[in-house]
Amino acid sequence: MRTIGTTISASIRPERPIASGTNGERRPLALLFLVLLWLSLVVAFGVLVTLIVTIVIDGQNQFTWRLFTEFPASSPDRAGARPAILGSMWVIATTAVLTIPLGVAAAVHLEEFADKKNWFNRAVELNVQNLAAVPSIVYGLLALAFLSALGVRDKNIVIAGALALSLLILPVIIIATREALRSVPMEIRQGSLALGATQWQTVWRQTLPSAVPGIATGAILALSRALGEAAPLLVLGALVFVSFDPDGIFSGYTTLPIQIFNWTGRPQEGFHELAAAASVLLLVLLVLMNGVAIFIRNKFQKRW
Amino acid sequence: MNESTETEMVLPATSNQTVRVHARASEHFLPEEPRGVLQCEKVDVYYGNFRAVTGVDLKFGLNEITALIGPSGCGKSTLLRSLNRMNDLVDGARVEGKILFQGEDMYGKKVDPIEVRRRIGMVFQKPNPFPKSIYDNIAYGPRVTGMRVDSMDDLVEEALTKAALWGEVKDKLKQSAYGLSGGQQQRLCIARTIAVKPDVILMDEPCSALDPIATVKIEDLMHDLREEYTIVIVTHNMQQAARVADRTAFFTALADEGTGDRTGVLVEFGKTKQIFEQPADQRTEDYISGRFG
Numbered sequence: 001m002r003t004i005g006t007t008i009s010a011s012i013r014p015e016r017p018i019a020s021g022t023n024g025e026r027r028p029l030a031l032l033f034l035v036l037l038w039l040s041l042v043v044a045f046g047v048l049v050t051l052i053v054t055i056v057i058d059g060q061n062q063f064t065w066r067l068f069t070e071f072p073a074s075s076p077d078r079a080g081a082r083p084a085i086l087g088s089m090w091v092i093a094t095t096a097v098l099t100i101p102l103g104v105a106a107a108v109h110l111e112e113f114a115d116k117k118n119w120f121n122r123a124v125e126l127n128v129q130n131l132a133a134v135p136s137i138v139y140g141l142l143a144l145a146f147l148s149a150l151g152v153r154d155k156n157i158v159i160a161g162a163l164a165l166s167l168l169i170l171p172v173i174i175i176a177t178r179e180a181l182r183s184v185p186m187e188i189r190q191g192s193l194a195l196g197a198t199q200w201q202t203v204w205r206q207t208l209p210s211a212v213p214g215i216a217t218g219a220i221l222a223l224s225r226a227l228g229e230a231a232p233l234l235v236l237g238a239l240v241f242v243s244f245d246p247d248g249i250f251s252g253y254t255t256l257p258i259q260i261f262n263w264t265g266r267p268q269e270g271f272h273e274l275a276a277a278a279s280v281l282l283l284v285l286l287v288l289m290n291g292v293a294i295f296i297r298n299k300f301q302k303r304w
Numbered sequence: 305m306n307e308s309t310e311t312e313m314v315l316p317a318t319s320n321q322t323v324r325v326h327a328r329a330s331e332h333f334l335p336e337e338p339r340g341v342l343q344c345e346k347v348d349v350y351y352g353n354f355r356a357v358t359g360v361d362l363k364f365g366l367n368e369i370t371a372l373i374g375p376s377g378c379g380k381s382t383l384l385r386s387l388n389r390m391n392d393l394v395d396g397a398r399v400e401g402k403i404l405f406q407g408e409d410m411y412g413k414k415v416d417p418i419e420v421r422r423r424i425g426m427v428f429q430k431p432n433p434f435p436k437s438i439y440d441n442i443a444y445g446p447r448v449t450g451m452r453v454d455s456m457d458d459l460v461e462e463a464l465t466k467a468a469l470w471g472e473v474k475d476k477l478k479q480s481a482y483g484l485s486g487g488q489q490q491r492l493c494i495a496r497t498i499a500v501k502p503d504v505i506l507m508d509e510p511c512s513a514l515d516p517i518a519t520v521k522i523e524d525l526m527h528d529l530r531e532e533y534t535i536v537i538v539t540h541n542m543q544q545a546a547r548v549a550d551r552t553a554f555f556t557a558l559a560d561e562g563t564g565d566r567t568g569v570l571v572e573f574g575k576t577k578q579i580f581e582q583p584a585d586q587r588t589e590d591y592i593s594g595r596f597g
Contacts, residue, residue, distance in 0.1 A: 117395060187432035191493070194390060195445035195500055196422025205448065210435055 052283070059276030067277055071243045072259070076270025079263075081278050083242040087158070087253035088227060088285075090246045094162035095169070095226050100219050102166075103173030104208075110174070111181040112203050132171035139167040140232030147236075156237045159249040164232040169222040176218020180211035213300035220293040224286050230257035256282045334550050334575060338365025340404075341534050342387060342424070342504055347401035349382050351394065356382045357568040360401075362553055364504070369526060369535040371545035371576065374555030375591065379568025380538045383555075384506050387536065388424035389417040406503075422449050424504040425497035430513050431489035433481035433496075438464075438473050441481045441492055445500035459499060466532075467495035468525050487518025491525065498529075505529065507537040511544065523548050542592055545576065552579040554588045 024030075062076075070080025110128075114121040143164035147155050184207050192202040239254050240262040246253040254262075256278055263275035340363030347360040357379035364370045364387075372380040382391070389410065391397040403410045410420055434441050442460045446453050453459050460477070464470040469491045473484070481492055490510060497505055507526075511519040526535055526548050539545050545552050553573040557566040572585045583589040 115395075185432070187428060187430060188434060190390065190393070190426075190428065191432040191434065191496075192444070192448070193393065194388070194421055194426040194428075195448065195496065196418055197445075197448040198418055201448045205444070206434060 055276040055279045055283075058273055059278075059280050062270070062273045062277040063280065067274070067281065072241055072262075076266075076268055076274055079271070079274055081256065081259050081274075081281070083245055084254050084256045084259035084278070085281070087242065087246050088255040090158045090249070090251070090253060091161045091165065091233075091255055092223055092227050094158055094249055095165045096219070096223055098162055098166040099170055099173055099222070103170050103219075104177050104215060106170075107174045107177035107181060108203060108208070111178045112207065113199065128171050128174050132175060135231075136168050136229050137231040137235060140164050140235030142167060143232065144235055154252075156239055156252050157250050158246060158253050160236050161233045161238060161253065161255070162249070164236060165226040165229060168229065168232060169226050172222040172225065173219055176222065177211070177215050180214025180218065181207060183214060184210045213296055216300075217293045217297045220289050220296070224289040224293075227289070228257055228282065228286065230255070230261050233258055234261070256285075334368070335365070338363045338368060338370075338551060340364060341366040341406060342536070343402075343404040344383070344387075345402040345404065347383070347386070347399060347403060349379065349386050349391065350396075350398050350400070352396035354565060355567050357555075360570045362570060362573060364534055364536055365551065366534055367530055367532070368550040369530050369537060369548055371549035371552045372536065372538045372555060373540075373542060373545045373552060373591075374568070374571075375557065376540075377566055377568070378555040378557045380555050381508055382568070384508055384536060384538050385426075387506055388426055388504075389420045390426060392417050422500055423502055424506060425500065425502035427490070427493050427497055427505065427507045427510050429509045431486055431493055433484070433489050433492050436481065437478050438481050438484070438492065439477040441496050442499045445496055449500055451500065463495040463499040464492075466498050466529070467491045468521065468528070469495055485518070487514050487521060490514060490518070490522060494522075494525065494529075498533075502533065504534045504536065507535065509538055509540060512540060519544070542580075546580050549576045552576045554579060554583075554585075554591065556587055556591070 066078075066080045068080065068085065069082055070078060071082055072084075073079040106128075110121065110125060114124075116122070143160065144155065147160055147163070152160065188206050188210065189202050192206045193199070197205070233255060238258050239252055240258055242252065242254040244252075260275045260278045260282070263271040263278065266272070342364040344360045344362040347357065347362075348355055349357045360383060362370075372384060374380050385391040385394075386397075386399050387403060387410075391399070399411055405420070405424065409415070434444060436444070439460055442463050443456050445451075446456065446459060461470060461474075464473060469488060472488060473492075476483075481489065484492060490513075494505070494510075511522050514522065523544065526537070529535060530550075537545075537548065551574065554571045555568050556571050557568050559566050572579060572583060572588045574584075579588060580592055583592065
């Protein structure tokens with residue numbers, strides 16, 4: 001009631017029109033900036049489109065069923081990427097089995113149990129961030145040294161490659177899982193604990209299930225990075241010419257990126273076309289995996 | 305909370321609301337001294353070096369509703385969270401002095417905080433149902449605490465009935481609790497707490513996120529629950545304390561002259577009627593008449 005007096009005095013201010021005839025969003029500087037933004041987009045997008053169009057045109061002749069069914073051969077007309085496709089599947093599946101439980105467990109410890117003020121835990125946290133930025137070939141060297149120390153003579157086996165790729169994507173999975181856990185509201189944990197649940201029960205029955213969509217998305221994106229890697233596997237001596245199907249985790253193997261690398265290095269034009277066709281296939285696989293990740297994220301995303 | 309709105313609400317509210325306080329009080333026999341099921345003896349609560357509350361002596365009576373009121377930062381929520389060891393989860397939080405539950409030191413070495421929380425439940429400021437079905441929200445507590453339950457269906461029905469929610473949700477028990485309105489969600493959280501059969505229910509501003517109609521429902525529910533449970537409620541709303549509480553404890557914050565840190569102290573504790581009609585302390589009177597807060 002006391003406020004009535006002040007309201008009246010405020011309304012005595014002179015009226016000013018809002019139609020000034022100018023538009024602040026259309027000033028030259030603002031327009032210039034908009035054009036610059038747009039150009040950056042064109043550059044980024046242009047490179048991608050050029051790449052895709054080039055490899056599709058290069059590879060179109062070789063994009064046949066033969067690519068999926070045949071083994072590599074000395075003549076490009078008879079060669080296919082069958083063992084590379086199977087090898088990629090074996091390696092990625094093994095990597096997933098090795099990394100996901102380990103990465104999720106590490107993240108759960110760091111996020112839900114570790115004392116965040118402890119210097120050791122903070123050092124671990126910082127270094128996980130750093131590890132995510134280490135070049136992939138370093139992980140290849142690390143896996144090589146580790147396997148040598150264990151006395152493994154033939155390092156060109158699925159499990160060895162998966163080990164190198166696991167080291168590579170473990171930090172990525174840990175970071176993604178931590179993000180997913182952090183996005184589960186504190187109130188959910190408190191509600192569970194206030195009912196007399198233990199920390200363990202709260203993690204198992206509330207926090208982790210709520211974080212699964214985020215974890216799955218992060219894991220798939222990390223695996224799709226591993227799918228495209230060749231360097232760490234080459235360090236481990238992955239075969240470039242495989243004429244058999246890999247049939248287990250101790251089997252020799254090659255993967256699509258290695259096969260592409262190999263074909264690109266051959267002098268015959270036919271092999272370059274094959275490499276382009278295999279690249280298209282690899283791209284399609286990556287797009288599919290990212291698509292699945294986006295689908296999971298949208299479908300199961302929780303709105304609190 | 306906006307102080308000016310509270311100030312303006314005092315006058316019209318007391319005229320018709322006090323009638324209800326008296327009506328309620330006459331229904332319920334209130335002993336002169338509370339039969340302390342939960343008791344604070346010289347309790348200080350610290351966060352690291354910061355002392356949030358000091359020197360609290362308080363008894364929470366069996367089958368009574370006790371309200372903790374006071375201005376922001378007076379430590380009433382902190383104290384509430386120490387009453388079922390939820391504060392253990394905050395880094396650096398510790399309690400000095402004694403908090404007795406049924407005569408036993410709640411912070412004793414042999415006491416499992418999990419068991420304390422099972423016996424002393426808590427309802428939070430913002431409704432926090434689990435992202436599960438209504439049924440599973442209720443069944444969660446009994447399941448994780450390993451309660452021996454003859455029929456979970458019966459237990460769920462009983463808890464929802466006591467929380468005055470059964471009629472509204474009995475046909476959609478398998479649906480997500482997130483489909484309920486805010487007030488229904490808060491009653492679900494109360495039902496969830498009841499399901500583990502606690503002795504005491506702590507409520508931390510349970511109506512502050514709810515509209516007035518939902519608030520009335522929760523307040524009515526608290527009166528019904530008093531028959532079986534001891535209830536402690538923190539509230540910012542003095543009218544709410546006047547409406548629901550048998551006894552009221554008024555807290556305020558004192559600033560340390562050296563450091564400027566504000567520490568909560570208990571100013572006055574008594575029957576709600578006495579606190580609101582004949583406060584013994586000037587600060588209580590100033591607060592309830594809206595002169596500060």
